[in-house]
Amino acid sequence: MYRQGWSQNLQLMGRVQGKGFPGAKHRGFVTYQEAQNWIVSAGYRVLSGSDSEIEIVSTGPAPNHTSTERKQKAPVYVLSDDSDIEIIDPPPSTSTTMSPSTLLNPKSTDIVLSAEQRGVLGKVKRGESVFFTGSAGTGKSVLLREIIRHFRDQNIAITASTG
Numbered sequence: 033m034y035r036q037g038w039s040q041n042l043q044l045m046g047r048v049q050g051k052g053f054p055g056a057k058h059r060g061f062v063t064y065q066e067a068q069n070w071i072v073s074a075g076y077r078v079l080s081g082s083d084s085e086i087e088i089v090s091t092g093p094a095p096n097h098t099s100t101e102r103k104q105k106a107p108v109y110v111l112s113d114d115s116d117i118e119i120i121d122p123p124p125s126t127s128t129t130m131s132p133s134t135l136l137n138p139k140s141t142d143i144v145l146s147a148e149q150r151g152v153l154g155k156v157k158r159g160e161s162v163f164f165t166g167s168a169g170t171g172k173s174v175l176l177r178e179i180i181r182h183f184r185d186q187n188i189a190i191t192a193s194t195g
C-alpha cells in the first residue's frame with residue numbers, strides 16, 4: 033500500500049507486518065516513484081490494479097491531492113465515530129503488566145470486524161484500491177492489521193508515510 037503526495041518521505045515496510053508482525057523490513061524512499069520502482073524490482077506484488085497508482089490507507093493527515101484526484105484513484109471510506117464496532121474483549125489496561133508485544137499483538141480471535149471494517153476488507157481482498165480514514169479510535173489500525181494478516185502469506189509490500 034502506498035501513499036502518494038502525502039509526504040515526500042515514504043517509508044516502505046517490506047512484507048510488513050506493522051504492529052504485531054515481527055520481521056518487518058524498513059526502507060526509506062524520497063519519492064513515490066522511487067518506492068514503486070523498488071517494489072516492482074524486488075518482486076513484490078502490488079495489490080492495486082495495473083492502472084491504479086495506489087492503495088491508500090490513512091491513519092494520518094489528509095493527502096495533498098485534491099478530492100477529485102483522489103476519487104479517480106480510489107474510493108474513500110470513512111470509518112464513522114459511531115461505527116458498529118463490537119468490543120469483544122475490552123482493550124488491555126495500560127496499568128497492567130502486559131508486555132509491549134502482548135499489547136501490540138492482540139489475538140486475531142479477539143477481533144470481530146465491524147460491518148464497515150468488513151466492507152473495506154472485502155474490497156481490498158477483491159483487489160480494489162481503497163482509501164479509508166476516520167476519527168481517532170474508529171478502528172483504522174485494527175482494520176489495517178486484519179488486511180495485513182489476510183495477505184501475510186503472500187509476497188506483498190506495505191508502505192507508509194513517515195510525515
Ligand SMILES: Nc1ncnc2c1ncn2[C@@H]1O[C@H](COP(=O)(O)OP(=O)(O)OP(=O)(O)O)[C@@H](O)[C@H]1O
Pocket residue numbers: 091117118119120121123142143144145146149166167168169170171172173174175
Ligand atoms: N473490530 C474491532 N473489534 C474489537 N475492538 C476493536 C475493533 N476495531 C477497533 N477496536 C478497538 O478500538 C480501539 C481503537 O481502534 P484503532 O486503534 O484501530 O483505532 P484508530 O482509528 O487506528 O485510532 P487512531 O486514529 O487514534 O490511531 C482499539 O482499542 C481497538 O482494539
